[in-house]
Amino acid sequence: xxxxxxxxxxxYIFSRPELLRQALTxxxxxxxxxxxxxxxxxxxxxxxxxxxxFRNFPNLTEGSLSRVRANLVNQQSLAELAQSLELGKLxxxxxGELKSGGDRRPSILADALEAVLGAxxxxxxxxxxxxxVTALFxxxxxxxxxxxxxxxxxxxxxxxxxxxxxxxxxxxxxxTSGEAxxxxxxxxxxxPKPDIRTVxxxxxxxxxxxxxxKRAYEQLLSQG
Amino acid sequence: xxxxxxxxxxxYIFSRPELLRQALTxxxxxxxxxxxxxxxxxxxxxxxxxxxxFRNFPNLTEGSLSRVRANLVNQQSLAELAQSLELGKLxxxxxGELKSGGDRRPSILADALEAVLGAxxxxxxxxxxxxxVTALFxxxxxxxxxxxxxxxxxxxxxxxxxxxxxxxxxxxxxxTSGEAxxxxxxxxxxxPKPDIRTVxxxxxxxxxxxxxxKRAYEQLLSQG
Numbered sequence: 001x002x003x004x005x006x007x008x009x010x011x012y013i014f015s016r017p018e019l020l021r022q023a024l025t026x027x028x029x030x031x032x033x034x035x036x037x038x039x040x041x042x043x044x045x046x047x048x049x050x051x052x053x054f055r056n057f058p059n060l061t062e063g064s065l066s067r068v069r070a071n072l073v074n075q076q077s078l079a080e081l082a083q084s085l086e087l088g089k090l091x092x093x094x095x096g097e098l099k100s101g102g103d104r105r106p107s108i109l110a111d112a113l114e115a116v117l118g119a120x121x122x123x124x125x126x127x128x129x130x131x132x133v134t135a136l137f138x139x140x141x142x143x144x145x146x147x148x149x150x151x152x153x154x155x156x157x158x159x160x161x162x163x164x165x166x167x168x169x170x171x172x173x174x175x176t177s178g179e180a181x182x183x184x185x186x187x188x189x190x191x192p193k194p195d196i197r198t199v200x201x202x203x204x205x206x207x208x209x210x211x212x213x214k215r216a217y218e219q220l221l222s223q224g
Numbered sequence: 225x226x227x228x229x230x231x232x233x234x235x236y237i238f239s240r241p242e243l244l245r246q247a248l249t250x251x252x253x254x255x256x257x258x259x260x261x262x263x264x265x266x267x268x269x270x271x272x273x274x275x276x277x278f279r280n281f282p283n284l285t286e287g288s289l290s291r292v293r294a295n296l297v298n299q300q301s302l303a304e305l306a307q308s309l310e311l312g313k314l315x316x317x318x319x320g321e322l323k324s325g326g327d328r329r330p331s332i333l334a335d336a337l338e339a340v341l342g343a344x345x346x347x348x349x350x351x352x353x354x355x356x357v358t359a360l361f362x363x364x365x366x367x368x369x370x371x372x373x374x375x376x377x378x379x380x381x382x383x384x385x386x387x388x389x390x391x392x393x394x395x396x397x398x399x400t401s402g403e404a405x406x407x408x409x410x411x412x413x414x415x416p417k418p419d420i421r422t423v424x425x426x427x428x429x430x431x432x433x434x435x436x437x438k439r440a441y442e443q444l445l446s447q448g
Contacts, residue, residue: 035286036278043267043274050267051345054260062259121275126350 002090009085010132012120019123023115024087026108028094034115041118044126048117048133049073056141060218067222072140078110081136087112153214157189160220167192169216171209174199189216194223226314233309234340234356238347247339248311250332252318258339265342268350272341272357273297280365284442291446296364303330305360306337377438381413384444391416393440395433398423413440418447 003020007013014020023041027033046069053060053068060068071077082088088103091112102108120129161168175186185205189198189212196219200211227244231237238244247265251257270293277284277292284292295301306312312327315336326332344353385392399410409429413422413436420443424435 036284036289039286039289040274040278043271047267047271047350050264054264060260062263065260065263126271126354130350 006085006087006090010116010120011135012128012132014119014123016123019119020116021092023119024090024112025092026094026097026102026112028097028102029092030094034112037115037118037122038111039118040121041114041116044117044121044129045073045114045133047126048130049137051130052134052137052141059214060222064218064222071222072137075106075110077140078113079106082109082113085113087116153210153217157213157217157220160217161191169213171212173205173208187212189213191216191220194220196220230309230311230314234344235359236344236352236356238343240347243343243347244340247343248314248336249316250318250321250326250336252321252326253316254318258336261339261342261346262335263342264345265338265340268341268345268353269297269338269357271350272354273361275354276358276361276365283438284446288442288446295446296361299330299334301364302334302337306333309337311336311340377434377441381437381441381444384441385415393437395436397429397432411436413437415440415444418444420444 003017003024007020019037022032023034023037025033027035049069049072050065053065053072057065057068087109091103091108093102117129117133120132157169170190172188172190173185174188176183177186178184183203185202185208187200187202187205187208189200189209190196196216198212198215198219200208200213200215202208202211227241227248231244243261246256247258247261249257251259273293273296274289277289277296281289281292311333315327315332317326341353341357344356381393394414396412396414397409398412400407401410402408407427409426409432411424411426411429411432413420413424413433415421420440422436422439422443424432424437424439426432426435
């Protein structure tokens with residue numbers, strides 16, 4: 001395993017390989033190490049993932065988008081990605097850090113992956129780094145998408161709860177308004193565990209239920 | 225003042241003006257409002273500023289870069305930029321929000337500016353949004369740069385403290401090591417107010433003092 005193999009996995013070849021070398025140099029080894037690149041890469045990563053989920057989830061609110069991102073991008077998920085790229089073997093450590101297992105420490109792996117993204121940004125700009133991020137996170141996003149394809153929210157919500165042996169939602173009409181021919185229904189969706197209550201509105205009881213179910217399902221997903 | 229004037233100030237013309245319109249629609253007005261664009265724009269802004277200060281401050285550590293960014297990008301600085309762009313007059317509000325002074329509320333102005341940056345990203349990609357961010361923050365960065373041009377750290381630190389009528393730093397050698405011809409000095413720089421203690425090392429007392437002064441000065445600047 002050398003850095004060529006890494007570049008192949010990332011789908012990116014460095015014009016300035018010294019940037020990749022710096023990204024893979026832990027501060028215990030020597031200067032220039034990867035801490036400044038990690039600062040940059042962290043921002044690049046957060047921005048690229050923000051754009052990715054903004055496009056993938058056109059119906060999620062701002063708050064849900066934040067939660068989805070926090071579930072996708074965290075030390076554990078980054079360390080797992082770094083492991084799948086076998087990054088640990090490529091990082092240069094000082095002797096002490098290596099002996100104490102630095103090459104398997106999740107925080108170090110996650111930081112190095114961020115630094116690599118920072119290095120790609122410096123090497124050729126945001127668009128290239130964004131491509132790499134999109135490829136890295138595509139599998140996790142597909143898992144999410146697969147859960148929602150072609151099913152209505154009430155069905156999705158029910159299947160989700162059943163698969164986790166949780167109690168099913170209870171829907172109740174909490175308000176109606178308007179004349180008989182143009183009534184507006186308000187429905188509450190209640191899930192006992194995890195405790196979620198959402199409200200939906202619509203011109204029929206069914207449509208209000210679907211709206212409330214959709215919001216409950218989005219909350220469940222964004223809680224991860 | 226219309227949105228053409230805004231585009232002129234930003235140095236950016238939208239291909240899809242509806243994106244700008246959405247960025248300038250508060251949720252009190254109508255859908256689609258600017259909250260999702262704000263989520264996106266917040267990330268774009270943070271990433272663009274990270275890159276800007278990464279390049280402008282090649283000697284700052286990761287921690288100092290974070291502090292510099294936090295000082296440059298916050299609700300107050302964004303609201304001030306939004307005010308200089310006269311953004312408040314362009315935002316569409318619901319009647320209640322407008323009556324209660326929404327067009328002058330710092331959080332709303334800051335959010336709208338972020339949303340505009342998100343809209344630029346969607347309209348034509350990160351590089352364009354980055355250009356706009358760089359132009360917006362250039363004056364604040366110049367203020368910082370001017371303070372550091374061509375002066376050594378001890379002088380900069382002394383001038384900074386004198387200009388604020390604060391007590392001058394005290395330097396003391398806390399350790400020496402090595403043979404006489406290749407000694408290594410450790411110097412502590414102490415400032416009573418704000419309470420800052422930094423340490424510098426070097427092959428001479430003077431170089432260790434400069435190193436300690438540099439760190440103290442960076443801390444002062446990043447505290448803003």
